[in-house]
Amino acid sequence: MSDRPIIRVQHVVKSFGKVTAVNDVTFDVWAGEIFAFLGPNGAGKTTTIKMLTTLLRPTTGSLELDGLDPAADQTEVRKRFGVVFQDPSLDSDLTAWENMDIHGVLYHVPRQARRERSETLLRMFELWERRDDLVKTFSGGMKRRLEIARGLLHTPKVLFLDEPTLGLDPQSRNQMWTHVRNLNQAERVTVFLTTHYMDEADRVADRIAVIDHGRIVAMGSSGELKQHTGTDSLEAAFLTLTGTTIRDESATAADQLRQVSRVWRR
Amino acid sequence: MSVVYILWLREVKKYLRSRVQIVASLGSPLMYLGVLGFGLGPVFQRAGEGKYLQFMAPGVIGMTVLFTAMFSGIAMLWDRQFGFLKETLVAPVPRLLIMIGRTLGGATVAVLQGTLIFVVTLIAGFRPVSLLAVPLAFLVIGLIAVIFSALATAIGSSLKEMQGFQMVMNFLVMPTFFLSGAIYPLEGLPRVLGALTRVDPLTYGVDGVRGLLTGRTHFGVAVDVAVLLGVGVLFVVFGAWRFSKIEA
Numbered sequence: 001m002s003d004r005p006i007i008r009v010q011h012v013v014k015s016f017g018k019v020t021a022v023n024d025v026t027f028d029v030w031a032g033e034i035f036a037f038l039g040p041n042g043a044g045k046t047t048t049i050k051m052l053t054t055l056l057r058p059t060t061g062s063l064e065l066d067g068l069d070p071a072a073d074q075t076e077v078r079k080r081f082g083v084v085f086q087d088p089s090l091d092s093d094l095t096a097w098e099n100m101d102i103h104g105v106l107y108h109v110p111r112q113a114r115r116e117r118s119e120t121l122l123r124m125f126e127l128w129e130r131r132d133d134l135v136k137t138f139s140g141g142m143k144r145r146l147e148i149a150r151g152l153l154h155t156p157k158v159l160f161l162d163e164p165t166l167g168l169d170p171q172s173r174n175q176m177w178t179h180v181r182n183l184n185q186a187e188r189v190t191v192f193l194t195t196h197y198m199d200e201a202d203r204v205a206d207r208i209a210v211i212d213h214g215r216i217v218a219m220g221s222s223g224e225l226k227q228h229t230g231t232d233s234l235e236a237a238f239l240t241l242t243g244t245t246i247r248d249e250s251a252t253a254a255d256q257l258r259q260v261s262r263v264w265r266r
Numbered sequence: 267m268s269v270v271y272i273l274w275l276r277e278v279k280k281y282l283r284s285r286v287q288i289v290a291s292l293g294s295p296l297m298y299l300g301v302l303g304f305g306l307g308p309v310f311q312r313a314g315e316g317k318y319l320q321f322m323a324p325g326v327i328g329m330t331v332l333f334t335a336m337f338s339g340i341a342m343l344w345d346r347q348f349g350f351l352k353e354t355l356v357a358p359v360p361r362l363l364i365m366i367g368r369t370l371g372g373a374t375v376a377v378l379q380g381t382l383i384f385v386v387t388l389i390a391g392f393r394p395v396s397l398l399a400v401p402l403a404f405l406v407i408g409l410i411a412v413i414f415s416a417l418a419t420a421i422g423s424s425l426k427e428m429q430g431f432q433m434v435m436n437f438l439v440m441p442t443f444f445l446s447g448a449i450y451p452l453e454g455l456p457r458v459l460g461a462l463t464r465v466d467p468l469t470y471g472v473d474g475v476r477g478l479l480t481g482r483t484h485f486g487v488a489v490d491v492a493v494l495l496g497v498g499v500l501f502v503v504f505g506a507w508r509f510s511k512i513e514a
Binding site for chain 1: 268269272273276279280283284347348349350351352353354355356357358359360513
């Protein structure tokens with residue numbers, strides 16, 4: 001860890017018309033740490049990630065990634081992070097290798113480095129043997145691993161993972177976190193993840209911010225959160241902090257599309 | 267440049283790999299060619315207009331290009347939520363290059379599909395008057411493809427819901443085809459219909475292709491090409507602008 005935050009978010013508010021998705025959120029993430037946003041659907045996790053990844057501008061407040069403003073310095077900020085979105089963003093009609101290669105071109109990774117690093121990453125995520133297969137033949141876990149590998153190809157400083165284990169079976173989830181921890185060690189990349197699974201935040205994150213209704217209600221290590229609330233599990237701590245158990249909030253248009261897509265992909 | 271190239275290559279690769287889709291998308295042009303082409307042929311002949319197949323083949327090629335190009339843009343809607351588009355939107359690359367790569371890719375696919383239909387019309391009995399004019403006709407086909415790929419990009423960037431797709435098909439794509447003079451001559455139309463055909467860019471596309479391949483043209487090939495170029499620039503600028511406004 002270094003002594004300056006790689007991500008700094010101060011008093012950020014994001015409203016969509018009358019709805020305030022993120023309401024005065026302030027936090028720092030330190031270089032090299034695994035930082036988790038824990039909260040139910042609709043708490044503002046994805047909106048925060050979209051602001052940090054230059055896809056949305058905050059209504060008010062300021063954001064910084066590696067000292068740069070994502071709203072102003074889009075291109076420079078984009079070079080510095082990798083992101084795995086909640087919904088798949090692979091091209092399933094191309095092979096794993098082609099997906100990696102296109103990413104490398106988009107991020108201006110020189111050809112030689114592109115090849116070497118693609119190989120290293122595909123081996124690391126146990127996809128090397130399948131590199132020439134179309135992505136549509138991959139399992140959910142493999143696709144997610146490929147997305148993470150791809151997100152790391154341009155050696156970003158921060159890796160955003162938005163609900164990386166959503167829809168995966170327990171075994172793949174386990175495997176996923178082992179990979180994430182390994183790469184955090186090996187690549188020294190800062191990991192910013194969101195999840196609504198308590199056990200995952202508990203297991204993998206150095207620090208956790210509990211977010212509900214667009215506000216951060218508590219922040220600290222899993223141990224600190226438990227101590228602070230006088231509870232012995234993160235789940236109980238969450239209940240104490242928010243007064244509710246984690247739940248699913250009302251569905252948005254995107255959620256509905258997502259439902260459709262799950263049916264279609266079967 | 268390499269960004270435009272790789273995104274273009276992606277579209278073309280995907281097309282060449284999707285055999286089933288290629289065959290399936292030949293369905294409606296074949297139906298028009300077969301049913302209308304041979305069904306209306308005798309009437310057309312009796313009206314003293316010559317061979318109907320000769321008249322409508324360029325129209326069916328235009329239709330194929332229109333459908334293919336529009337579809338590639340509408341597929342973008344899906345791509346935005348569940349596909350590759352988001353990956354390109356967070357890349358450190360100007361959106362303009364991404365839009366150009368995608369649009370050129372979509373246009374190339376539309377031209378390839380149009381070529382396939384051109385071959386089918388040849389098999390069905392269509393005969394271009396001059397072989398030398400064929401490459402020129404393909405330049406016009408390319409223009410049609412770029413125009414509608416750019417328009418499709420604009421629509422794909424603007425719509426939020428899949429339901430919009432049906433709207434676009436019913437209120438834009440089908441009228442564009444039916445008003446284009448692809449299946450009937452533009453001469454002697456009722457005034458309102460005549461005016462509508464004149465605001466349809468595909469009208470000039472089909473007229474240009476028909477002029478070059480069969481020698482029969484309503485506006486003259488030079489006018490057709492000029493209009494297509496103008497509309498092309500307009501639509502590409504419009505598409506690029508809409509694309510730059512996408513919030514993922």
